[in-house]
Amino acid sequence: MVKIGDVAAAADVSVATVSRTLNNNSTVDPALAERVRAAAESLGYRPNAVARNLRRRRTSVWALVITDIENPFYTAVARGVEDAARSNGYSVLLCNSDEDQEREARYLQVAAGEHVAGLILAPRNASTDVSELRAAGIPVVVVDRSCGAELDTVRTKSSEGARIATEHLLAEGWRRPACITGPADAETAEARHAGSVLAVDAHGTDDLTRHVSYDSEGGRAAAADLLDSDARPDAFFVANSMLALGVLGELRRRALRVGSDVGLVMFDDAPWARLLDPAISVVSQSAYEMGGRAGELLLDRLSGSGPAEPRNEYLPATLIVRESSRR
Amino acid sequence: MVKIGDVAAAADVSVATVSRTLNNNSTVDPALAERVRAAAESLGYRPNAVARNLRRRRTSVWALVITDIENPFYTAVARGVEDAARSNGYSVLLCNSDEDQEREARYLQVAAGEHVAGLILAPRNASTDVSELRAAGIPVVVVDRSCGAELDTVRTKSSEGARIATEHLLAEGWRRPACITGPADAETAEARHAGSVLAVDAHGTDDLTRHVSYDSEGGRAAAADLLDSDARPDAFFVANSMLALGVLGELRRRALRVGSDVGLVMFDDAPWARLLDPAISVVSQSAYEMGGRAGELLLDRLSGSGPAEPRNEYLPATLIVRESSRR
DNA sequence: TTGAAAGCGCTAACAC
DNA sequence: GTGTTAGCGCTTTCAA
Numbered sequence: 001m002v003k004i005g006d007v008a009a010a011a012d013v014s015v016a017t018v019s020r021t022l023n024n025n026s027t028v029d030p031a032l033a034e035r036v037r038a039a040a041e042s043l044g045y046r047p048n049a050v051a052r053n054l055r056r057r058r059t060s061v062w063a064l065v066i067t068d069i070e071n072p073f074y075t076a077v078a079r080g081v082e083d084a085a086r087s088n089g090y091s092v093l094l095c096n097s098d099e100d101q102e103r104e105a106r107y108l109q110v111a112a113g114e115h116v117a118g119l120i121l122a123p124r125n126a127s128t129d130v131s132e133l134r135a136a137g138i139p140v141v142v143v144d145r146s147c148g149a150e151l152d153t154v155r156t157k158s159s160e161g162a163r164i165a166t167e168h169l170l171a172e173g174w175r176r177p178a179c180i181t182g183p184a185d186a187e188t189a190e191a192r193h194a195g196s197v198l199a200v201d202a203h204g205t206d207d208l209t210r211h212v213s214y215d216s217e218g219g220r221a222a223a224a225d226l227l228d229s230d231a232r233p234d235a236f237f238v239a240n241s242m243l244a245l246g247v248l249g250e251l252r253r254r255a256l257r258v259g260s261d262v263g264l265v266m267f268d269d270a271p272w273a274r275l276l277d278p279a280i281s282v283v284s285q286s287a288y289e290m291g292g293r294a295g296e297l298l299l300d301r302l303s304g305s306g307p308a309e310p311r312n313e314y315l316p317a318t319l320i321v322r323e324s325s326r327r
Numbered sequence: 328m329v330k331i332g333d334v335a336a337a338a339d340v341s342v343a344t345v346s347r348t349l350n351n352n353s354t355v356d357p358a359l360a361e362r363v364r365a366a367a368e369s370l371g372y373r374p375n376a377v378a379r380n381l382r383r384r385r386t387s388v389w390a391l392v393i394t395d396i397e398n399p400f401y402t403a404v405a406r407g408v409e410d411a412a413r414s415n416g417y418s419v420l421l422c423n424s425d426e427d428q429e430r431e432a433r434y435l436q437v438a439a440g441e442h443v444a445g446l447i448l449a450p451r452n453a454s455t456d457v458s459e460l461r462a463a464g465i466p467v468v469v470v471d472r473s474c475g476a477e478l479d480t481v482r483t484k485s486s487e488g489a490r491i492a493t494e495h496l497l498a499e500g501w502r503r504p505a506c507i508t509g510p511a512d513a514e515t516a517e518a519r520h521a522g523s524v525l526a527v528d529a530h531g532t533d534d535l536t537r538h539v540s541y542d543s544e545g546g547r548a549a550a551a552d553l554l555d556s557d558a559r560p561d562a563f564f565v566a567n568s569m570l571a572l573g574v575l576g577e578l579r580r581r582a583l584r585v586g587s588d589v590g591l592v593m594f595d596d597a598p599w600a601r602l603l604d605p606a607i608s609v610v611s612q613s614a615y616e617m618g619g620r621a622g623e624l625l626l627d628r629l630s631g632s633g634p635a636e637p638r639n640e641y642l643p644a645t646l647i648v649r650e651s652s653r654r
Numbered sequence: 655t656t657g658a659a660a661g662c663g664c665t666a667a668c669a670c
Numbered sequence: 671g672t673g674t675t676a677g678c679g680c681t682t683t684c685a686a
Contacts, residue, residue: 001463003679014657019681029655046459049440050386051679054377054662061420061441069396070406079397082423091437093388094421096409110418113376114388132373136328216598248602271543272599275575330663341673346665356671378663381678 002043011039022047053115062298063111063119065095065104071214071242073268073287074122077143080291081120088299090117099124099183099214112136118298120291123147125185139301143294145187152297154290154313158188158267161283161317162195162237165265168281168319169235170203173327174263178208178233180222180243186214192239192267208233212243219246227254235263235325241270244280258324265325267317278323286315329370338366349374380442389625390438390446392422392431398541398569400595400614401449404470407618408447415626417444426451426513426541439463445625447618450474452512466628470621472514479624481617481640485515485594488610488644489522489564492592495608495646496562497530500654501590505535505560507549507570513541519566519594535560539570546573554581562590562652568597571607585651592652594644605650613642 008015013032020026021033022040039045053059064081066074078094085092093116097104101124111119112132119133119140126148130140134149141152162179169177179196182189189211197207208231212218219238223246226233238244244266251258258264259278266273269284293313300306335342340359347353348360349367366372380386391408393401405421412419420443424431428451438446439459446460446467453475457467461476468479489506496504506523509516516538524534535558539545546565550573553560565571571593578585585591586605593600596611620640627633 001679004681005679015680016657016659016682017655020656023681025681027655032656044459046436046440046463048381048442048679049437050377050381050442051662052681054375054381054664055679055681057662059377064421068406069409070402072399075397075402078421079395079423082396082421086423091420091422091441093418094391094405094409095418096406096413109373110376113373114418115375115377132371136373245598245602252602252604270599271572272597272602275572275579275599276602277579277604328663331665332663342664343666343673343675344671347672350665352666354671359672375663378678379665381680382663382665384678 001048002045003048004045007036007040007043007045010043011035057115059115059117060089061091061093061114061116063093063095063107063114063116065097065107065111065119065121067097067099067122067124067214069094069096071240072270073144073240073285076287077122077291077294080288080293081295082291084292084295084299088295097124099186101128104128108133112138118302120294120298121147125187139298141294141297141301143290150310152301152311154293154297154315156188156285156290157314157317158191159195159198161267161285161319162192162239163198164317164319165267165281165283166196166199166237167202168321169237169263169265169325170199170205172263172325174235176205176208176231176233177235177237177263178210178226179237179239180210180212180219180226180247181239182211182214182218182243184211189214189239192237196237206231214240215242216246216249219243220250221246223247223250227256233262236265238264238266241266241268241273244270248276259326263325263327265319269320274322276324278326281322281325282320284318284320290315328375329372330375331372334363334367334370334372337370338362384442386442386444387416388418388420388441388443390420390422390434390441390443392424392434392438392446392448394424394426394449394451394541396421396423398567399597400471400567400612403614404449404618404621407615407620408622409618411619411622411626415622424451426510428455431455435460439465445629447621447625448474452514466625468621468624468628470617477637479628479638481620481624481642483515483612483617484641484644485518486522486525488594488612488646489519489566490525491522491644491646492594492608492610493523493526493564494529495648496564496590496592496652497526497532499590499652501562503532503535503558503560504562504564504590505537505553506564506566507537507539507546507553507574508566509538509541509545509570511538516541516566519564523564533558541567542569543573543576546570547577548573550574550577554583560589563592565591565593568593568595568600571597575603586653590652590654592646596647601649603651605653608649608652609647611645611647617642
């Protein structure tokens with residue numbers, strides 16, 4: 001391994017000069033700078049980022065803590081974050097918490113220990129503890145859900161999206177829409193439930209809700225349970241695309257045709273939604289943009305710009321009516 | 328920030344003893360160890376991983392360089408890698424190259440500079456240069472595609488999968504299957520093309536192939552082009568699920584029904600494949616397992632176990648016949 | 655403008 | 671079994 005001293009010797013200057021030129025800091029004599037660059041080049045010198053990080057007491061990596069990269073929503077968020085990071089010289093550490101409080105806590109510790117420059121977090125719930133990060137001076141921005149602490153947050157207008165979707169179902173003439181949503185203590189799950197209930201209440205129909213884990217098996221089980229119950233729904237508002245995968249599978253198994261036998265709207269405009277026949281009506285949220293925006297907020301904190309008080313932003317949720325919600 | 332010296336002072340021992348107990352290295356007197364732990368706990372001590380990394384001259388992070396985390400295949404690979412990493416005390420740095428040679432090279436440099444413990448790479452093509460990593464003693468394992476260098480590699484039997492899928496199409500009575508695949512210089516694209524051609528040649532029909540970028544727009548364009556051409560195909564073998572999204576969209580736009588008007592098999596068992604009506608026949612590959620296996624190979628290198636020569640492994644590609652390929 | 659030198663916080667010889 | 675101490679490779683005062 002060739003180190004800074006080797007370059008200095010080859011260029012016949014001090015290590016300080018090498019450091020300065022390579023970081024194009026203060027003014028270095030152009031002639032010397034040229035010698036340094038040539039020496040570095042010919043020796044194949046690569047600065048050791050670990051040493052630099054230690055000395056500078058900061059790194060150029062962000063940690064991204066989400067529940068599951070296989071959830072297409074978070075996949076897009078991650079891509080948005082990564083693009084923002086890369087174009088500003090940062091790399092991103094990917095952490096899947098799997099909605100597991102303990103694993104999430106461990107990742108937060110790792111992030112603190114690694115002295116990441118910043119952290120973007122989709123917290124398990126409001127009880128997620130980021131105090132250690134804060135104490136270490138590591139800025140954190142929250143996405144998708146919110147966190148107890150006073151932090152920059154960017155979310156989708158989940159409740160509103162759910163309300164509009166359910167109202168739409170009702171307006172189309174479906175009489176008994178059910179809400180299939182995530183765990184009651186997951187903020188998005190509850191917000192979408194609340195929005196849906198708002199519409200249902202206004203309409204004077206029953207609240208048919210199932211809270212299940214945010215995956216396709218959860219969706220399948222909820223759909224089966226609802227369809228076998230006495231209070232059988234005739235339409236579904238499904239709180240995300242993974243749940244919908246299970247719901248649609250179960251409907252298909254029962255030969256129930258969406259858009260005629262039952263109505264359906266799901267949250268998240270998955271790429272396959274318009275491919276199904278009938279095409280699935282969705283509430284679309286801007287996942288990639290959410291990641292990008294979180295990156296921007298983080299950059300603001302990193303550069304010290306931005307307001308003192310935490311920013312709380314909402315991205316729109318847009319109903320896209322296709323066929324599955326029509327009668 | 329509380330550091331190791333503070334803990335040592337509080338426990339009235341030397342920093343060496345603190346280090347030893349916290350790394351449960353050599354034997355430390357249980358009583359002292361207890362004092363150290365108590366002190367560390369009460370001071371809220373968190374070891375500085377950066378300092379440790381510098382001193383140990385190795386880190387506990389892996390870099391994962393793929394083309395695009397939004398490609399569901401790589402999403403699953405990433406999850407497999409992350410799980411393997413986490414359960415062995417490593418974190419993973421996520422790098423999207425977007426099939427861009429230059430961006431890939433930059434990420435390899437970052438990985439080298441950060442002194443990652445190891446790297447898992449889906450290379451742009453065989454010309455990807457990992458010599459700097461090798462020189463730095465960083466083990467790299469290659470996934471999905473291969474790399475010029477002599478490296479551990481884990482791939483899917485792409486060619487065989489493609490051949491079987493195309494043979495199946497032919498056996499079902501489709502007369503003119505076309506192959507829609509990725510860029511000619513992407514190894515998987517070429518392997519799947521080659522496999523498909525093998526079947527087509529044996530059957531004595533024309534080779535109808537389109538090389539396009541590995542995304543849904545590429546698939547859409549290729550399908551449109553083929554359907555408008557003089558040599559109109561009556562079936563499609565599509566080399567991955569992102570391409571298939573575009574192909575299926577185009578078919579739908581033209582009101583062409585899969586499984587009756589045209590036959591179709593796609594590579595990758597996307598979660599939505601069985602939801603379409605008719606359900607899509609697929610060649611399934613084990614993406615999650617590929618990531619996990621890559622992790623295992625990397626761990627072997629890291630621990631020095633494993634054979635001296637590079638391992639070259641293939642995971643099976645399995646045809647799952649559903650409805651889209653039937654007449 | 656340049657160089658000497660003091661650390662960043664930790665681990666691992668080495669000595670006791 | 672425990673402590674002292676010399677670095678890991680770099681950046682950054684501080685002097686010159």
